[in-house]
Amino acid sequence: TFGWKRYHELAEIEAWLDEILATFPSVTESFSIGQSYEGRNIRGIKISHGSNKPGIFIESNIHAREWITSASATWFINELLTSQTTEVRNLAENYDWYIVPVFNVDGFEYSHRQNRLWRKTRQPHATSSCIGVDGNRNFNSHWMENNGASSDPCSETFAGESPWSEPESKALSEYLTSIKDKFSVYLSFHSYGQWLLSPYGHSEVEYPENYDDLQEIGAAFAGAIKNLVYGTDYVYGSTASVLYVASGSSVDWVFNELDKKVGFTIEFRDKGNFGFVLPPAQILPNCDELMAGMVALIDKTNQLG
Ligand code: 0X9
Ligand code: ZN
Numbered sequence: 001t002f003g004w005k006r007y008h009e010l011a012e013i014e015a016w017l018d019e020i021l022a023t024f025p026s027v028t029e030s031f032s033i034g035q036s037y038e039g040r041n042i043r044g045i046k047i048s049h050g051s052n053k054p055g056i057f058i059e060s061n062i063h064a065r066e067w068i069t070s071a072s073a074t075w076f077i078n079e080l081l082t083s084q085t086t087e088v089r090n091l092a093e094n095y096d097w098y099i100v101p102v103f104n105v106d107g108f109e110y111s112h113r114q115n116r117l118w119r120k121t122r123q124p125h126a127t128s129s130c131i132g133v134d135g136n137r138n139f140n141s142h143w144m145e146n147n148g149a150s151s152d153p154c155s156e157t158f159a160g161e162s163p164w165s166e167p168e169s170k171a172l173s174e175y176l177t178s179i180k181d182k183f184s185v186y187l188s189f190h191s192y193g194q195w196l197l198s199p200y201g202h203s204e205v206e207y208p209e210n211y212d213d214l215q216e217i218g219a220a221f222a223g224a225i226k227n228l229v230y231g232t233d234y235v236y237g238s239t240a241s242v243l244y245v246a247s248g249s250s251v252d253w254v255f256n257e258l259d260k261k262v263g264f265t266i267e268f269r270d271k272g273n274f275g276f277v278l279p280p281a282q283i284l285p286n287c288d289e290l291m292a293g294m295v296a297l298i299d300k301t302n303q304l305g
Contacts, residue, residue: 047081061108143159193267
């Protein structure tokens with residue numbers, strides 16, 4: 001049965017999603033981003049208690065091996081639909097949620113069947129025997145700038161032959177464009193490192209005009225997580241200053257090209273002890289932290305208007 005005591009493969013996640021859609025038909029809707037290179041459907045769920053609430057879009061598992069992201073995204077979907085706490089009811093009822101628990105479906109499947117540490121997509125290249133592209137370097141915003149991605153097909157951060165070379169990123173960009181007036185917050189779930197990263201990734205010297213607001217939101221997020229029983233530390237700040245330069249990412253593209261003001265990459269547990277292979281016993285603690293952080297992030301975003 002489905003739950004959050006172990007990690008699940010794609011088929012189990014999709015079967016669970018179907019169950020959820022069947023159990024909560026009046027507030028859920030299935031959507032599709034499009035097809036992956038290997039022909040899989042990239043699925044999402046919309047949760048809405050009435051039309052035209054402010055929208056929050058969650059993209060998860062763009063990197064295949066980051067299994068804690070889809071585990072946390074599915075848990076979060078379940079909470080929005082079943083929790084009775086006031087905080088979570090408010091989140092569920094006051095926003096339109098668009099959640100894609102497993103974005104890199106081909107890579108995720110491959111990480112379950114062949115190589116647990118696979119990161120990229122699964123499309124081959126004409127000029128190399130190496131496979132796949134870093135989906136989070138393939139978006140058409142400052143693509144390949146400032147050494148924030150690689151032109152080597154064998155690199156883990158290969159940006160692709162061109163922006164949108166991967167059907168997955170192209171499909172996501174088209175889907176996001178089609179609903180761009182329906183969401184105002186964009187979140188990209190990753191692991192690991194315990195960071196809340198704001199734009200930009202493409203430059204260490206350029207900052208968005210609302211950087212101070214994003215820092216305040218970051219402080220609220222990290223503070224809420226620190227206050228839980230686990231006392232876990234999250235570091236917040238701009239991607240390029242806190243982590244490294246990363247060009248052509250989904251969050252930067254949404255921020256720059258769709259003109260969104262609030263976009264973050266969340267890097268979940270841990271800080272490298274287990275890394276990508278986070279023990280299943282840490283799924284639920286990570287989820288608690290996600291919820292506390294989310295409530296604070298959204299509260300602070302509203303306060304700042
Ligand atoms: O390198 C990445 O794509 C992310 N880190 S990870 O270890 N999960 O691969 C960071 C993405 C940073 N986000 C932006 N560039 N906006
Ligand atoms: Zn990642």
